[in-house]
Amino acid sequence: MDKFTYKNRVDITALKAKMEKFSYKKHSHEEYALGVTLNGVQKYNLDGVSQASYKNGVMLFNPEQLHDGESGCNDESLDYVMLYIKPELFLEALGKKDIVKFSSSIVYNEKLKQDIINLSSAILFEKDESLCSELLLNITDNFSTNDFILDYKKENLIVKKAKEMIYYELDDVLNIDEIAKELNLSKFQFIRMFKANTGITPYQFFLNCKLIHAKIYLEHTKDIYATVVEYGFTDLSHFNRHFKRVYGVTAYEYIQSLV
Structure with a gap:
């Protein structure tokens, strides 16, 4: 059975999802999105490139980055959590002024994985906003300058x-x-x-x-x-x-x- 649970806190939306047959249509989000595959395999096309996040994989999406999504394993459900963080909030926590983009779309990093899960749980269980803000800072502290590229793309x-x-x-x-x-x-x-x-x-x-x-x-x-x-x-x-x-x-x- 497919199940999707959303909660909002401090301008962040947390999603906890369990899906078997559901597939996302091609779309994008205005926020930075950070997620963890808890079980199964999540397959998706990101900017036209095929991706697969396995158990414990950390998925990183830039704002307005085009993607779809589906379970990549027929004999087990896909379970994952996702955080949607408004760009201005994410950049403030990073201590950045200019828009940056993740240089990698999937990483396997135990601390980052656990920090995302911790903030997701705090939002889903409606913990204090001050705690959520501290947990967001824990997430951004995982990133260094080398993990991003400056967005200098000039749009047509x-x-x-x-x-x-x-x-x-x-x-x-x-x-x-x-x-x-x-x-x-x-x-x-x-x-x-x-x-x-x-x-x-x-x-x-x-x-x-x-x-x-x-x-x-x-x-x-x-x-x-x-x-x-x-x-x-x-x-x-x-x-x-x-x-x-x-x-x-x-x-x-x-x-x-x-x-």
Whole structure:
């Protein structure tokens, strides 16, 4: 049986997951994500490269890093914990000002593994926020400058402008024709360029951004129907179908787990 439990504390979301048949659709998160494979094998494509995290593997995801996910072992369940840490909080704990990226996506480090498990448990069991902050510092103390690379990547200006235009349409229907016209491209030139630069189509990017912002809105309001209206989903069924493909639970199950 697939089971996903989420809890929030000090701007960090902890997830404890057990899955057998579930698979994540291609998506990304706005946060840094750090996780530990407790049992089984987690297989996923990260920026188009196949990865496999075995028992005790520590998974490291950068913000907006595209990935999917599934259990890689048919005869046992995949159990793991994951922390989603807002970039500004993670960088503050690291003592960094500039955006950095993990230089490795999977490591096997006993102390880092245990520190992630400790903070996950503290959040899931709703321990004091001061303790959670100290446990976050324990995690970041595992990293040195060599574990990161500075993010100096210059984004294609056309793609950057396209993303900005898509952000403005999150509560509406994506109009690729209008965006392409504004960028002085044909519709198909635009789709091809966007996918070549980001790894996903404009519609996939639009839907992923819509879900990220809808989840944040849902966390603050606890109002599912207001979220459906605010972000232009056809109805609750439409919202839940997309939400579950990325987060493993329905919107209602998600807010119930946060209570």
